[in-house]
Amino acid sequence: MLQVYLVRHGETQWNVERRIQGQSDSGLTEKGIQQAQQVAQRVRHLGITHIISSDLGRTQQTARIIAQAIGCDYVVDDRLRELDMGVLEQRDIDSLTEEEESWRRRLVDGTPDGRIPQGESMTELSQRMHAALSACLELPAQSRPLLVSHGMALGCLVSTILGLPPYAERRLRLRNCSISRVDYQQSAWLASGWVVETAGDVSHLDAPALDELQR
Ligand SMILES: O=C(O)[C@@H](CO)OP(=O)(O)O
Numbered sequence: 001m002l003q004v005y006l007v008r009h010g011e012t013q014w015n016v017e018r019r020i021q022g023q024s025d026s027g028l029t030e031k032g033i034q035q036a037q038q039v040a041q042r043v044r045h046l047g048i049t050h051i052i053s054s055d056l057g058r059t060q061q062t063a064r065i066i067a068q069a070i071g072c073d074y075v076v077d078d079r080l081r082e083l084d085m086g087v088l089e090q091r092d093i094d095s096l097t098e099e100e101e102s103w104r105r106r107l108v109d110g111t112p113d114g115r116i117p118q119g120e121s122m123t124e125l126s127q128r129m130h131a132a133l134s135a136c137l138e139l140p141a142q143s144r145p146l147l148v149s150h151g152m153a154l155g156c157l158v159s160t161i162l163g164l165p166p167y168a169e170r171r172l173r174l175r176n177c178s179i180s181r182v183d184y185q186q187s188a189w190l191a192s193g194w195v196v197e198t199a200g201d202v203s204h205l206d207a208p209a210l211d212e213l214q215r
């Protein structure tokens with residue numbers, strides 16, 4: 001049975017400052033670097049064979065720390081990027097005008113094709129995240145991949161595997177450097193396809209990030 005580990009990147013400067021990143025970027029904080037090292041400690045005996053990271057800087061920084069610690073290369077896949085949040089990227093969450101807040105709400109309340117101007121819809125996010133996950137099925141037998149991605153992107157993936165809409169990601173707390181796991185099983189009796197084994201585990205972290213608690 002293919003087991004795929006899903007890791008959100010470590011805490012970033014903008015996570016702390018409550019600025020919207022999307023496909024814009026900011027670097028890991030000291031705490032974010034430490035979180036990535038703790039993920040590496042946690043997964044070092046799990047037999048990870050491939051690390052596949054979103055191409056954004058914060059995920060690659062996290063992937064590099066894990067890869068170096070467990071002695072495995074990493075590759076990038078731009079389908080694992082965070083949702084494109086269009087014109088609101090780089091903005092302070094608390095500074096949005098009423099109109100801007102209404103764009104954000106349309107994105108997360110299930111409005112069909114809701115998106116921030118110049119941004120991406122949750123359906124589009126879901127489709128590319130599932131395509132990236134499905135690519136793991138093409139890896140050699142006995143592979144055990146670890147994907148490094150983002151809060152909304154991974155939340156959307158896990159939610160839709162559970163049969164929930166993509167915007168149900170808001171009901172999942174996937175903190176920085178949390179580990180989730182999804183397995184691909186074929187069973188006549190149990191569910192066939194992807195199943196969620198764990199979501200948002202932070203038991204390996206000394207200091208879980210506060211950002212999701214503030215959202
Ligand atoms: O883009 C962002 O600001 C957040 C949203 O959840 O995503 P992440 O920090 O996981 O990249």
